[in-house]
Amino acid sequence: MLKDQAFLRIPGPTPLPPSVERAMIRPMIGHRDKAMDALIADLIPRLRPLFGTSGAVYLLAGSGTLALETALVNVTDEGDKVLHLITGAFGERFFRIAEGHRRQAIPHHVPWGEAVDPDDVRRLLQAHPDVRAVVATHSETSTGVLNPIADIARVVREHSDALLVVDAVSSLGGTPVEMDVWGVDAVASGSQKALMAPPGLALVALGERARAAMHRIQSPRFYADLRQYEASLAQSTVPFTPAVTLLFALEASLDLIEAEGLAHVFARHRKMRDMTRAALKALGVPLLAADAVASPTVTAVRPTRFTPKALLQAVRDEFGIVFASGQGKLKDEIFRIGHMGYLSEADVLQYIAALEVAAKRLDPESPLGAGIRAALEVTLA
Amino acid sequence: MLKDQAFLRIPGPTPLPPSVERAMIRPMIGHRDKAMDALIADLIPRLRPLFGTSGAVYLLAGSGTLALETALVNVTDEGDKVLHLITGAFGERFFRIAEGHRRQAIPHHVPWGEAVDPDDVRRLLQAHPDVRAVVATHSETSTGVLNPIADIARVVREHSDALLVVDAVSSLGGTPVEMDVWGVDAVASGSQKALMAPPGLALVALGERARAAMHRIQSPRFYADLRQYEASLAQSTVPFTPAVTLLFALEASLDLIEAEGLAHVFARHRKMRDMTRAALKALGVPLLAADAVASPTVTAVRPTRFTPKALLQAVRDEFGIVFASGQGKLKDEIFRIGHMGYLSEADVLQYIAALEVAAKRLDPESPLGAGIRAALEVTLA
Numbered sequence A, B: 001m002l003k004d005q006a007f008l009r010i011p012g013p014t015p016l017p018p019s020v021e022r023a024m025i026r027p028m029i030g031h032r033d034k035a036m037d038a039l040i041a042d043l044i045p046r047l048r049p050l051f052g053t054s055g056a057v058y059l060l061a062g063s064g065t066l067a068l069e070t071a072l073v074n075v076t077d078e079g080d081k082v083l084h085l086i087t088g089a090f091g092e093r094f095f096r097i098a099e100g101h102r103r104q105a106i107p108h109h110v111p112w113g114e115a116v117d118p119d120d121v122r123r124l125l126q127a128h129p130d131v132r133a134v135v136a137t138h139s140e141t142s143t144g145v146l147n148p149i150a151d152i153a154r155v156v157r158e159h160s161d162a163l164l165v166v167d168a169v170s171s172l173g174g175t176p177v178e179m180d181v182w183g184v185d186a187v188a189s190g191s192q193k194a195l196m197a198p199p200g201l202a203l204v205a206l207g208e209r210a211r212a213a214m215h216r217i218q219s220p221r222f223y224a225d226l227r228q229y230e231a232s233l234a235q236s237t238v239p240f241t242p243a244v245t246l247l248f249a250l251e252a253s254l255d256l257i258e259a260e261g262l263a264h265v266f267a268r269h270r271k272m273r274d275m276t277r278a279a280l281k282a283l284g285v286p287l288l289a290a291d292a293v294a295s296p297t298v299t300a301v302r303p304t305r306f307t308p309k310a311l312l313q314a315v316r317d318e319f320g321i322v323f324a325s326g327q328g329k330l331k332d333e334i335f336r337i338g339h340m341g342y343l344s345e346a347d348v349l350q351y352i353a354a355l356e357v358a359a360k361r362l363d364p365e366s367p368l369g370a371g372i373r374a375a376l377e378v379t380l381a
Helices: A018-024 A034-051 A064-075 A089-100 A118-127 A149-159 A208-216 A226-233 A244-260 A262-282 A308-319 A345-362 A370-380 B018-024 B034-051 B064-075 B089-100 B118-127 B149-159 B208-216 B226-233 B244-260 B262-282 B308-319 B345-362 B370-380
Strands: A056-061 A081-086 A104-109 A133-137 A163-167 A186-190 A201-206 A298-301 A335-338 B056-061 B081-086 B104-109 B133-137 B163-167 B186-190 B201-206 B298-301 B335-338
Touching: A018 A244, A018 B018, A034 A056, A034 A201, A034 A244, A056 A064, A056 A226, A056 A244, A064 A089, A064 A133, A064 A163, A064 A186, A064 A201, A064 A208, A064 A226, A081 A089, A081 A118, A089 A104, A089 A133, A089 A163, A104 A118, A118 A149, A133 A149, A149 A163, A163 A208, A201 A208, A201 A244, A208 A226, A244 A262, A244 B244, A262 A298, A262 A345, A262 A370, A308 A335, A308 A345, A345 A370, B018 B244, B034 B056, B034 B201, B034 B244, B056 B064, B056 B226, B056 B244, B064 B089, B064 B133, B064 B163, B064 B186, B064 B201, B064 B208, B064 B226, B081 B089, B081 B118, B089 B104, B089 B133, B089 B163, B104 B118, B118 B149, B133 B149, B149 B163, B163 B208, B201 B208, B201 B244, B208 B226, B244 B262, B262 B298, B262 B345, B262 B370, B308 B335, B308 B345, B345 B370
Parallel strands: A081 A104, A081 A133, A133 A163, A163 A186, B081 B104, B081 B133, B133 B163, B163 B186
Antiparallel strands: A056 A201, A186 A201, A298 A335, B056 B201, B186 B201, B298 B335
């Protein structure tokens, strides 16, 4: 392992493309400058296709967690009944956000590694007809599960007037999000995952019903009050000093995404997922999530013949490759591979090869070469 | 004026030093990485001298406005009586934050351009003995007034049990903030002013009384809940994905501040202020604030023989020098010069010279050379 050489293969923050790095050091501009107005006016319409919406997109300086909180406090009131479809650590976090803000949060716990069953959502909505919002996670970063948001949205629309709020932090830009087509009311995301920008930008998109709620809701809020952002956006500006260097970075990221084309970006992520999963299966290392619900951006691996910790240490020490540990109740059970953002098939082949070496060192019976061969077959397919 | 040449002389965001720019493009690291723990463990103690505290300092991803909100919602509860000492647009914003969060906010309006009179604070505290917190602005960015926080703190401590919460967004790192010595309970600031880092980091420092309040307060909060940051800090980490590139930048800024020495940094800011004020007086252009209350980081100018707008346009078009317009009720009455952060006497001489040219073009009777001469005398003094 070379000093300072680190290959970040965690589910965010993800490595920055060179052009994004360079964008950050554009000369600073004032946030009341025409150049800032032009930047905001440029960014917002270019973000809409990622959300699959013709609606409103807001940018706040803050983490993805702020995006989740902002979506929630703008479309629900204190005391409102909110149904949380919890499939992992980030579903739990969203639940705690709702509790922290005095919503009547109802948890629906799905075993970690599985996806939400829309039939359960129907049943729950029938049991709780007064639910004002349903909160779901698109790609659950802690388990690598992609929840069927389109199906969930259909059930929510058919069986309630509840708004559907979706955490798309690790899905936006890596897999299709189709707010308008699916009927999703609010989507929250961050800059540091498939969007290939540094962490520190919270993105929130609201559909028409959510925007109407935003104007009705009395929930106390100020920094997260999207009414202020909406009023500013009408002048292509922002209510508070934005994270200027991160907006520069996001603009450069969008250049890359548009140059590649969204369809190709999504196909690349699916391929990276499929290569990763094929390799691990060939190596006989169990995956947490089933193929049908596997996220295109993150894969959770549940090894049985060595510990996740030993594997993480081995690939890091020998190759400088950084995977992530598990979170919450799966902290010591799994490790996670982030394959999103500025990552290519070449990067996947590299980490699979490294993973094979580490697996062999930890488990002499690991079949050397089988993983990379399976990945190559996916590449060639 | 050269293409892309812009000299940002606004009261934040301020220009980034080269080493701060370079720091932002250090390879991305994961926020659960040991390198991040080390970064947090390095930053926090180095920030304490800027706040003048041995207490707690918290870093959040977000704007300065988030810092203000965070300070308030962690030390006061809904319904609490909060006395706001309002000397300009940012005092008004803090008042709106308190209203947005359902505090019983009591405004004390001071004419813009003047400082808070501590005697008024005493009188107000006697009239409202149940005030739970007093909110003051240190350097009011919209007027260039430095409020006498030490004197205000003395009065607050003597005449009440109220906590004192101070907006130090445009003072921290440019002029002494002495939380512990003065008896200030909570200080909020941002990264993008005298700290010479990009916007997007909110800094909040709490003294002992404020930390005790934080654990007692029931006010709904999640992203801004400093109890979570405190729990994470015990492990030198952060509860939510931090703005990694901005933390890199802040570390580089602190390197510069420490290399120069805080006393010299403050002296430099005072000198830049004095040069600026001497020049404008020599040119016969009125200043908004009196010498006794003039902020070392920002100067508000109230020209009579030309409009602020014409002056802003003139220095920008001819020299690429960017001053700021007024805010709120002084929007068309003043312009503001930011002289903080990575700015030197050389930069001040440059903008004064440009200002002289613009003044002469707009007012043929403007005494060419008088301003720069007055500034040089301050430099030589």
